[in-house]
Every structure is written in structure tokens, then in C-alpha cells.
Amino acid sequence: MSARITAAVFTSHVPAIGVAMDLGKTEEPYWQPLFAGYEAGRAWIQDNPPDAVILVYNDHGNAFGLDMVPTFALGMSPSYEPADEGWGPRPVPSVQGHPALSAHIAYSVIQQDFDLTLVNEMPVDHGLTVPLSIMFGQPEAWPCPVVPLAVNVVQYPAPSGRRCLELGKALRRAVESFDDDLNVQIWGTGGMSHQLQGPRAGLINAAFDTAFLDRIVTDPEGQAGIDHVEYVREAGSEGIELVMWLVARGAMADLAGGPAPQEVHRLYHVPASNTAVGQLILQDVAT
Amino acid sequence: MALDKPYLDIPGTTVFDTDQAAAGYALNQFCRSLMDADKRERFHSDERAYLDEWPMSEDQKLGVIARDLNGLIALGGNIYFLAKIGASDGQSYLQIVSSMTENDAAGHAEMMLNGGRSPDGNRYLHEWKDRP
Numbered sequence: 375m376s377a378r379i380t381a382a383v384f385t386s387h388v389p390a391i392g393v394a395m396d397l398g399k400t401e402e403p404y405w406q407p408l409f410a411g412y413e414a415g416r417a418w419i420q421d422n423p424p425d426a427v428i429l430v431y432n433d434h435g436n437a438f439g440l441d442m443v444p445t446f447a448l449g450m451s452p453s454y455e456p457a458d459e460g461w462g463p464r465p466v467p468s469v470q471g472h473p474a475l476s477a478h479i480a481y482s483v484i485q486q487d488f489d490l491t492l493v494n495e496m497p498v499d500h501g502l503t504v505p506l507s508i509m510f511g512q513p514e515a516w517p518c519p520v521v522p523l524a525v526n527v528v529q530y531p532a533p534s535g536r537r538c539l540e541l542g543k544a545l546r547r548a549v550e551s552f553d554d555d556l557n558v559q560i561w562g563t564g565g566m567s568h569q570l571q572g573p574r575a576g577l578i579n580a581a582f583d584t585a586f587l588d589r590i591v592t593d594p595e596g597q598a599g600i601d602h603v604e605y606v607r608e609a610g611s612e613g614i615e616l617v618m619w620l621v622a623r624g625a626m627a628d629l630a631g632g633p634a635p636q637e638v639h640r641l642y643h644v645p646a647s648n649t650a651v652g653q654l655i656l657q658d659v660a661t
Numbered sequence: 662m663a664l665d666k667p668y669l670d671i672p673g674t675t676v677f678d679t680d681q682a683a684a685g686y687a688l689n690q691f692c693r694s695l696m697d698a699d700k701r702e703r704f705h706s707d708e709r710a711y712l713d714e715w716p717m718s719e720d721q722k723l724g725v726i727a728r729d730l731n732g733l734i735a736l737g738g739n740i741y742f743l744a745k746i747g748a749s750d751g752q753s754y755l756q757i758v759s760s761m762t763e764n765d766a767a768g769h770a771e772m773m774l775n776g777g778r779s780p781d782g783n784r785y786l787h788e789w790k791d792r793p
Contacts, residue, residue: 389754390753390754390755393753434741435689435692435693435739435741435742435745436693436696439689439690439693440682440686440689440690440693440739440742441690443682457696458696458697458698459696459745459748460695460696460701460744460745460746460748460749461748461749461751462698528677528739528741529677529678529679529682529739530668530676530677530678530679531678567777569674569778570740570741570744570754570758571674571675571730571734571740571758571761572673572674572675572731572734572761573672573673573731573761573762573763574671574672574673574674574778574783575673575758575759575761575762575769575778576758576759576762576764576769576772576773576777576778577777577778577779577780577783578773578776578777578778578779579779579780580776582780602668603667603668603671606668606671606674606676607668607671607780607784607785608780608784611674611675611676611677612740644773644776644777645773645774645776645777647753647754647755647773648754648755648758648773648777650777
């Protein structure tokens, strides 16, 4: 049996969620409802453990400064260390990579006309480690290897939603042509509505977020047509991160002619720090 | 052909585009240097001396010393880089972000608990025309 993508996990990656876990604050009244909401996803992944995760996220000026701004950067390394983002590295395990899967993805996806930047050495910031904490809690070591895929959403223009969805389709074809028997999940992270800068900071748009959660399940091709300025205007300047969810959505079976995925779990919560938190788990139906 | 900037009519918002990135390059690279604990200590022991090592404008340096984030964004700063100044001061993102708004940190936190800033009345520049 070759490798296959079995599920997609979509989640915000708010740094304060990681801080709350690292400082043991998850039972405080501010955080307790959110972490209670995460229990369903953690139970699901215990029952559906991946052999590897392709984790789509954005770096926040940590691995990449402004000297180089890669639109899509694929991690090739056997391991990645948590970044010191200005307050010391998060006290979480090192992230183990999967160099063979990374190399295969590079071969396949670049030859499907996506010009990935290949990164042999980089730290990983909260964009990658907070989703691991949300799904896996606080283990001694992360339970599976991770292939990081960093998307530029910091410097305008970010890639379009359409481009992100198509990249997801290419990633599915890449995984399915990898010879090892490997159960791969793809995670799309970031969002939901939030704005961290300027006098409009603090913007939250629950109506937009809720519609996005519906539409990414039922009409990802339509959602892929939404342009940047609508995300910025409606979901805040940092709400543009939501295009990364489309990469993961693009990798699901229905967009390759298969059946629609099953929705396993959905969560929406306001606020975590400055941000609206969303989580969605979609599982491909066995055929 | 000029760069297409359809986002310029959004109030209270500066999209970090290539023009902003060019104006703020040294400022943002200075901020990024604060990922290093030794450099954080050098910055905090003598902010002016450390800033003078960077090819930043005088306004950018004064903006850093004043922690004037709205001013620094206008001068090309990006929030993810600027946040490293606040992080090195021991501030949370909630505190850092509130400093750019009409609210203090407690008021901002309360606004967020009440569902955040509504998009209504905050989508287009003309909706803010009566603001000071």
C-alpha cells in the first residue's frame, strides 16, 4: 500500500494558546472553555493517529526575515527547533521531520509546476508548534514526523486562495505516489478573523468566520475565488492567513473525483487574545 | 503600470506591501535581531547605542524608543517584527496590540471578551471620515 492522505485538520495557531499551555493556565476561566472544546479533536487523533503530518502554516518573521520572502517553503530537514520569537523558545519538543517524504513532495510538486523553495535548515515558530500542542497536548516527544510547508502571508501579496487550493491538489497527487505505507494528515492553520495592527486592531467578524467554516466544507472551489482584499476588509489584516486552510482542503479526495469528506468536529470560539479561534476536522471516507 | 493597491480604502489598516517593506527594511531587521537573547540585552542596556548600529532613519529610531507602533507602521514596520520589541519588554500580544487602538490594555481585553471590534462601520475609509 502506498501513502495516502486520510484527513485534514484546520486550526488557528494563536501564540497565546501555546503560552497558556506552557504556563499551565488552561484551567483558568479565560482559557477553560477553549481547551474543553479541544478535547474532541484530541480524542479523535488518539483514535486516528497519523504516521506523518504535512503542516501548512506561516512563519512570523522568525525563520524568514525580510531578506528572503519565499511564497511556498518546504522543510527538508530531519529536525526543526522551536524558534526564539523574542521571549525565549517555547518549552516544547523538537519537531522531527520526514526527509524522504519531503524529497518526494519536492520532486512531485515542483514537476507539477509549483516552484517551491526548499529549506534545509530553519527554526519553527508558533505557527507550527501551537497546532501540534492543540492536537497532541504536552507529550515528551511529538508522536509523528512533520513536513513543514510555510506560506508567505506576511508581505503582500500572499498567494491567492485559488493557488493555495491547487497546491493542495498537487500535494495529494504527490503523497499518493510515495511508495511507503504511510497514513498522512494535512493540516491547514492560521486565522480566523483577527487584526493585530493599527487603530482597527481587534477586529472580529463572526459572520464571516462562520460562513467560511461552512463554505470550506461544502464549496472550497467557490471559497478559493475570494480575493485578498475581501479577507483583509472582512476578516482583518491577519485574517488573510485563512488562505492556508485552502491548501489542506485542496488535498482531500472529493477534489480529485472522490466522495465528499465527513465532518468530524467543528469549533468556533472568541477570543483567544486578539483572535477568533476556529477548528475543523474533515476525514476522507474510505472507499 | 502602478502597483494595484485595492486595500488602501480600508480604515485603520496598513497592508504590509512591497513599498512598506522597502521603507521599513532596516527597522524590521533590527526588530528581528531581538530574537537573540544577547542582542535583547544589548538593546535594553542602551537602546540608542544599539539602534545606532542599524541604518534606520532618525524617526524610526525615535519611534522605537517611544514604542510608537502606529508611527512605526507608517514608517514601514511590520507588526510581527515590531512585536518583538514588546515581547522583549515582557509584554503580551494583547498589550502590544492595544497600544495602537483607542483603548488601554484592560479596555482592549474587555472589547475582545465582548466579541471584538465589529466590522460594521469599519470596512471603508469613508466610514471613518468623522474621526479625529
